[in-house]
Amino acid sequence: MSEPIISIRNVNKEFPGVMAVDNASFDIEANEFFALLGPSGCGKTTLLRMIAGFETPTSGEIIIDGQDISHVPANQRPVNMVFQSYAVFPHMSVIDNVGYGLKVTGVPANEISTRASEALERVKLGNLANRKPDQLSGGQRQRVALARALVKRPKVLLLDEPLSALDAKLREQMQLELAHLQEDVGITFIIVTHDQDEALSMADRIAVMHEGRVDQIAAPDVLYEQPHNRFVADFIGKVNLFEGTVTGARGKTVSIDTAGLGKVQVPHAEAADGSVSLAVRPEKVRISKTAPRSKSVMGTKGRIADWAYYGDVSHMFVETEKGLRIGVIIQNETRKTVDAMDVGDIVHVYWSPEDTLLLNS
Amino acid sequence: MLEMFKRAPQGPLDYSRRLWLRFFAAAIFVLLYLPIFTLVIFSFNDSKRNVVWRGFTTKYYEKAWNNDSLIEAFVNSITIAVASTIVSTILGAMIAILLWRFRFPFKAAYEGFMALPIVIPEICMGVAMLAFFSRVTGYPTGWMWPFNLSAITAAHIAFTFPFVAIVIRARMAGFNRELEEASKDLGANEWQTFWNVIFPYMRPGVVAGALLAFTLSLDDFVITFFTSGPDTLTFPVKVYSMVRFSVTPEVNAASTILVIITVVLTLIAMRLQAPDKTEVA
Numbered sequence: 001m002s003e004p005i006i007s008i009r010n011v012n013k014e015f016p017g018v019m020a021v022d023n024a025s026f027d028i029e030a031n032e033f034f035a036l037l038g039p040s041g042c043g044k045t046t047l048l049r050m051i052a053g054f055e056t057p058t059s060g061e062i063i064i065d066g067q068d069i070s071h072v073p074a075n076q077r078p079v080n081m082v083f084q085s086y087a088v089f090p091h092m093s094v095i096d097n098v099g100y101g102l103k104v105t106g107v108p109a110n111e112i113s114t115r116a117s118e119a120l121e122r123v124k125l126g127n128l129a130n131r132k133p134d135q136l137s138g139g140q141r142q143r144v145a146l147a148r149a150l151v152k153r154p155k156v157l158l159l160d161e162p163l164s165a166l167d168a169k170l171r172e173q174m175q176l177e178l179a180h181l182q183e184d185v186g187i188t189f190i191i192v193t194h195d196q197d198e199a200l201s202m203a204d205r206i207a208v209m210h211e212g213r214v215d216q217i218a219a220p221d222v223l224y225e226q227p228h229n230r231f232v233a234d235f236i237g238k239v240n241l242f243e244g245t246v247t248g249a250r251g252k253t254v255s256i257d258t259a260g261l262g263k264v265q266v267p268h269a270e271a272a273d274g275s276v277s278l279a280v281r282p283e284k285v286r287i288s289k290t291a292p293r294s295k296s297v298m299g300t301k302g303r304i305a306d307w308a309y310y311g312d313v314s315h316m317f318v319e320t321e322k323g324l325r326i327g328v329i330i331q332n333e334t335r336k337t338v339d340a341m342d343v344g345d346i347v348h349v350y351w352s353p354e355d356t357l358l359l360n361s
Numbered sequence: 362m363l364e365m366f367k368r369a370p371q372g373p374l375d376y377s378r379r380l381w382l383r384f385f386a387a388a389i390f391v392l393l394y395l396p397i398f399t400l401v402i403f404s405f406n407d408s409k410r411n412v413v414w415r416g417f418t419t420k421y422y423e424k425a426w427n428n429d430s431l432i433e434a435f436v437n438s439i440t441i442a443v444a445s446t447i448v449s450t451i452l453g454a455m456i457a458i459l460l461w462r463f464r465f466p467f468k469a470a471y472e473g474f475m476a477l478p479i480v481i482p483e484i485c486m487g488v489a490m491l492a493f494f495s496r497v498t499g500y501p502t503g504w505m506w507p508f509n510l511s512a513i514t515a516a517h518i519a520f521t522f523p524f525v526a527i528v529i530r531a532r533m534a535g536f537n538r539e540l541e542e543a544s545k546d547l548g549a550n551e552w553q554t555f556w557n558v559i560f561p562y563m564r565p566g567v568v569a570g571a572l573l574a575f576t577l578s579l580d581d582f583v584i585t586f587f588t589s590g591p592d593t594l595t596f597p598v599k600v601y602s603m604v605r606f607s608v609t610p611e612v613n614a615a616s617t618i619l620v621i622i623t624v625v626l627t628l629i630a631m632r633l634q635a636p637d638k639t640e641v642a
Contacts, residue, residue, distance in 0.1 A: 054542055075545045087543035091561040101547030104557070145543075152547060 003066065005030040005155060005188045006051065011060030013046050020046040022212035024060075028156075028190065028205075033182050035203035036192045039235065042209040048158050048192045052081045065155055080149035081158040084165070086141045088133045094144050095120065095129040101152045119151035122181070139170050150185060159191040163198060175201050196236050200224070208232050224281075230359050233279045240285070240326050241359075242278040254358060260324035264298050268358045277359040282327040284355040287316065289341065292350045299350025302326065304343050314338060318349050397620060404613035411610050421610035431615055434599035440507050441595060442578040445517035450571040452518070453525025454563070460526070461533040476527065478520040487587035490516045494588060509593050516588045517578040524577065525570035532566030572630040576623055 004027035013021040021043040028034045036044040049055040051062055053074030062070050069077050080101070089097050099116040107115075120126050123143040133141055142162060149157055162178070163171045179202045182189045193199050199206045200220040207217045208231075216228040227233035230241065244258035254268045258278060266278065285299075286292070292299070302320035314337075316328045326349050332338055341347065371378050404422070408415040425431055460472055478486060494512045504511070536559070544554040582597040589598055596619065603612050 052542075052546060073545075074542070075548050075550055079546075081543070081546045083539040083543055085537055085539045087537060087539035089540060089543075089558060100544070100549075100557070104544075104547065104549040104553045148543075148547065 002030060004028055005032075005065055006190075007061070007063040008047070008051075009061040009063065011047070011050065011062060012058045013043070013050060013055060014058045019212045021050070021057075024214050026207060026214060026217055028188060030188055031186050033179065033189045033202055033204045034191070035199035035206045036190065036209060037196060037199040037206050037235075038194065038209035040194055043212040044192045044194075044209045045160060047209070048081075048160055048190065051156070051190065052079055052158055053077050078155040079158055080152050080154040080156075081160065082142070082145045082149050082162050084161045086138075086145040086165075088136075088141050088144050088148075090133050092133075093129070094125065094131050094133070094136070097133070097144050098147045098151055101148060115151050116147075119147040122150065122185075123147045138165055139174065142166070142174070146181070150187070154187060156188045156190060159189060161192055161194070163193075164195070171198075178202055200236070208235060210235070227279070227357065227359070230277050230279075233277075233357065233359055238282050238327055238329070239279045240282060242324070243275065244278060245275050246273045256358075260320060260322045261298060261300055264353070264356075266298075266353045266356045266358055272358055272360065274360075279357040279359055280351050280355055282315070283329040285326065285328045285349050285351045287318070287328045287330060287341070287347050287349050289345065289347055291348050296352070297350040298353055298356070299348060300324070300326070301346065301348050304341060304345050304347055307343050309338065316341075318347060400613050401617050401620070404610050404617045406610050406613075409607075409609055411608055411613065418610075421614045425611045425614045425618075428611065430594070431596075431599055431603075431611075434594040434596045435615070435618075437507075437510060437593060438579055438596035441510050441514050441517060442575050444507075444510075445514045445521060445578045446571050446575045448514075449518045449522035449525050449574045450567060453522040453570055453574070454529050454567055456522070456526040457529035457533060457563075457566075460530050461536075476523050479523050479527075483520075483581075483583040486516075486520060487584045490519075490584060491587040509590070513585055513588045513593060513595065516584050517581065520581075520584060521574035521577050524573050525567075528570040528573060529563060529566040532563060532569075536562050568630055572626065575626065579619070579623070 006028040008024050008026050008028075011021055011024045012019070024043075024047060036047060038044045046055055050057050051064075053069070053072065057070055060070075061068050064078060089100065092100065095113075095116050098119050099112045102112045102115060117126065117129065120129055123146050125140060125143050125147065128136065128140065133144065136144065142165075146162075159178075163174055166174060175198060178189070178191075182202075191199070191202065200223075203220060205217060205219055206223055208215045208223065210231050216223060216232050218226075223232065223236055227236060233239045234241070242258050242260055244256040244261075244264075246254055247257050247263070248255045249268075249271065252267055252269060253265050254272050255263060255265050256276060256278065257263050261278075264278070286297075300320050300322075302318040302324070304316055305319040305325070306315075306317040308315040309332075312332060314330050314332055316330065318326045318328060320326070328349055330337065376382050403411055403414075405417050405419065406414055407418040407420075456475060460468070460475075465471075490512075494516075540558050540562070541554055544558045545551075549557065580597055581595075582601065585595050586598055586601075589595060594602070596615070600612055600615060603609075
């Protein structure tokens, strides 16, 4: 493996009374699209701002391309940032905004104009070079902010909630565009977001943060299918959780006594004991009015309590006699799918033990 | 069909269509500006007593122009206003930045003390200035012009800079700190960031503050009265002494000129600020 472009080593950041970042240690590889994901207040923005140089770590080191930059001022770091508010300078034209970072560092005027125009072309804003920011839409302003950062040819591009101010359609489009842009320019991107869809669809690897700590770092599919703990399982996507206690283990199968599902056996590679949580994703749950034919599935019986129709999918909630509430997502595969069942119907919900995750509580 | 020609019914927030409010607004304007109009009209009155209208003349403008001590007072006023505006704008801007940017012990107390000249009765400030300049430093009489105006200028700076600081401070409250961070992120140092990013945002506040300081200085009477000597009369003080003898159209003429200067300056300042307003939106 090559040298990591960024090494975060035992980084702590303490604000009065709060541990904003608690002993973060991880590496980011060159050309990686890396996401810091977590709920608001989890420390992800603080970590990004420490990389950018707007906050100083209380302890620990941040190494960019082999150089410890913990005490290098923001304007001398080889990183650039796209701010949440875009922070496009309102009194400068688009092209002046893009050229600003070159101008203040003494790049000759003719080089500034060629590089700035090039950067604007790259974000498809070449025709708006002489506009003022107040004549641009939110999406266009964001592109200016992107071009302005990329024109500096940083080693790492930092993006702080870049899509949160855009409407849903534009956000989806920009997600794809950012991913393409990253491949195109070959710069490491670090994005901070609280939106799991954004992180899952764009990033190569995601660090899930929770109360200042990094809970898990993994590729999107690993994070979704094999979350380390309850928080990650619950935060990434939707999940049904069942509490239980381990009663025994044989080979790679663990027996668990759960309150709602009775005694079940699920495959699990590691040893487990004590109280645990069983997790299953709602789209992996099957639902039918007839009992499942296969004996190898696990599940229960209940009444459809709620039904939310989303066009392509339907979300259902099934309530069991033991008080469990199980979420199910079904594809509306045919036009008749939704007619087959109705709220109040008694149904069987079941899933394969392989799709069940065992999480330590 | 007639419905078409009827006006839409008055909405709850259509204040400008309420008759009594329109009347009220008109009354305010009349009461505010009628005295000034009277002043201007009677500056053309061909009467020494200036009580009843006796015909049109411009001779009092000529007379005012030839009144050397009035012109001298006018030049003094402008000189003091320009000098004190420059100093208090710089001082006020620096204080505004200090209060906006930094946290330090006793900041609230500092902010309160800084604004004291705004709330202290002017007469107290005038007496204090008189005592200070005559007893402590020695009155700058007998100095060469314009240095003999330095006491008045200092007094004006002392009471105008808090206004400038407050205006600029209010403007900076709306500044997006991410702009400053973006500038540094792109490689600019503190100095470049200030002049390229912070100052352009601050400018309308600076212009407004400077204008406020200028007009405050130009028409101040009380503090100036206590700090001026026999050879350092300012325009308001001179007008006051003229009025004590008789209210001639000459006084009106001189005052009209002052009104015109103020209005023109205000228009220029509004013009200067206009493009910035669209940028903010």
